[in-house]
Amino acid sequence: MTDRPLVALVYQRPGMPWMFEGARRAGVDVVLIHRPNPRPDEALPAQLPPAVVRTLPLDIFGDEDAALAAIEELHAERPLAALVTALDVAVPFTAKAARTLGLPGLSEETSFAVRDKREMRRRLEQAGLNTPAYVGLSGPEDWKLAADLVFPVVVKPAGGFTSLGVTRVDSAEELESTVKSVWEVCERYLGYGGSSAQFEGLVIEEYLDGAEYCIESLSYQGRVKIHTIGYKGCPEGPFFEEKVYRAPAPLSPEVERSIVEQITGAHAALGVTDGPTHSELRLRGDEAFLLEMGARVGASGASHHIVESVTGADFTGDTFRIAMGREPLGWDEPVRHQGTGAMYFVPVGGSGRITEIAGLSEAAADPRVDRIVQLLHPGDRILPYPEYSGYPGFVFSRHDSYEDAEQFHDALDESVVIHYE
Ligand code: ADP
Ligand code: CA
Ligand code: CA
Ligand code: CA
Ligand code: CA
Numbered sequence: 001m002t003d004r005p006l007v008a009l010v011y012q013r014p015g016m017p018w019m020f021e022g023a024r025r026a027g028v029d030v031v032l033i034h035r036p037n038p039r040p041d042e043a044l045p046a047q048l049p050p051a052v053v054r055t056l057p058l059d060i061f062g063d064e065d066a067a068l069a070a071i072e073e074l075h076a077e078r079p080l081a082a083l084v085t086a087l088d089v090a091v092p093f094t095a096k097a098a099r100t101l102g103l104p105g106l107s108e109e110t111s112f113a114v115r116d117k118r119e120m121r122r123r124l125e126q127a128g129l130n131t132p133a134y135v136g137l138s139g140p141e142d143w144k145l146a147a148d149l150v151f152p153v154v155v156k157p158a159g160g161f162t163s164l165g166v167t168r169v170d171s172a173e174e175l176e177s178t179v180k181s182v183w184e185v186c187e188r189y190l191g192y193g194g195s196s197a198q199f200e201g202l203v204i205e206e207y208l209d210g211a212e213y214c215i216e217s218l219s220y221q222g223r224v225k226i227h228t229i230g231y232k233g234c235p236e237g238p239f240f241e242e243k244v245y246r247a248p249a250p251l252s253p254e255v256e257r258s259i260v261e262q263i264t265g266a267h268a269a270l271g272v273t274d275g276p277t278h279s280e281l282r283l284r285g286d287e288a289f290l291l292e293m294g295a296r297v298g299a300s301g302a303s304h305h306i307v308e309s310v311t312g313a314d315f316t317g318d319t320f321r322i323a324m325g326r327e328p329l330g331w332d333e334p335v336r337h338q339g340t341g342a343m344y345f346v347p348v349g350g351s352g353r354i355t356e357i358a359g360l361s362e363a364a365a366d367p368r369v370d371r372i373v374q375l376l377h378p379g380d381r382i383l384p385y386p387e388y389s390g391y392p393g394f395v396f397s398r399h400d401s402y403e404d405a406e407q408f409h410d411a412l413d414e415s416v417v418i419h420y421e
Pocket of ligand 3: 163
């Protein structure tokens with residue numbers, strides 16, 4: 001027997017190690033709850049990740065009641081101190097399971113507001129925060145509701161992820177057909193039209209043409225501490241592939257003030273008082289407009305790499321501490337920036353069966369590279385946009401300056417290439 005607290009980690013991809021490493025630093029044992037039939041990029045390795053003492057297959061979306069019952073049974077055997085997930089779609093289930101066991105976690109209202117983009121927009125607008133003109137749709141036939149918006153607009157699933165289906169539309173004439181095709185993507189990947197859809201609907205909102213930023217924050221007992229603001233590029237669509245993430249981003253004082261104001265306000269508007277958030281926003285002029293706030297560690301845990309490189313904070317470890325109701329480390333000290341963290345998304349650059357991902361082993365030899373994660377391999381298939389195949393891989397690095405990170409990413413643009421059959 002051990003006296004370490006036991007925490008359930010829900011649907012964490014084993015190839016992304018930061019959550020497991022955070023659990024180890026926080027001194028907890030992990031029971032890894034995983035899909036009964038994992039996709040190739042989620043398969044359990046022969047040797048379990050750090051901190052994992054047990055694995056438990058549960059179909060949390062297909063049979064929520066059975067999954068909750070199994071978690072209660074687990075809790076009766078050895079009590080859980082918390083439940084944690086870094087997967088956005090699993091946030092409502094994880095919060096519900098925590099409530100069922102009487103453990104700390106998000107309220108039902110909050111876990112809904114951070115997952116349904118229609119409710120998120122409504123709450124932000126009601127709180128007086130920057131909101132692009134938008135409409136919520138419950139079916140594709142509602143596309144006409146968006147006729148009065150100023151084009152271009154962006155059509156997106158109400159409860160989507162990783163930009164799945166998100167599409168820019170430039171004119172009213174193209175709106176109906178785009179809404180239809182986004183809805184079809186939702187039917188295939190989000191279960192729209194069936195019984196498994198979590199938040200069946202779409203949002204259409206005005207296109208924000210400024211730079212994009214990601215914000216990593218921790219909250220504890222209602223106080224929000226913004227750890228990093230990072231640059232995410234200036235993607236123009238029509239589909240929004242993620243490419244780079246570098247923090248801390250160079251910002252004018254006006255823009256920084258607006259970002260801090262919007263992020264702090266969004267926590268209050270959405271009711272996120274404890275735990276990590278991963279937020280994305282875009283600028284219009286000097287004003288920041290939130291795109292979405294996830295109540296979880298971003299990028300399957302990889303936001304830890306960004307935060308730790310920039311501030312030295314134990315971001316994923318603190319996520320476990322807060323989940324157990326404990327104070328994060330150094331909570332009374334201000335955030336200090338001491339380095340640059342970077343993340344490069346291996347570009348898909350085509351579709352079909354992968355024969356080779358060139359340039360990654362060379363990148364691994366660069367002393368600035370902390371880690372490379374490859375999720376897709378030769379033989380795996382990439383579907384053409386806007387279909388979803390998962391990310392091929394990432395390069396995580398640390399730099400002495402923002403400019404060095406930028407140059408490094410420009411060089412990877414030349415050297416890292418996926419070849420297809
Ligand atoms: P998801 O939950 O699928 O990640 P997001 O709302 O984050 O959906 O949208 C994905 C991407 O689409 C964003 O990162 C951004 O690049 C782009 N995008 C979304 N909404 C807008 C908008 N209103 N204006 C400009 N770009 C947008
Ligand atoms: Ca999302
Ligand atoms: Ca997003
Ligand atoms: Ca993202
Ligand atoms: Ca303002």
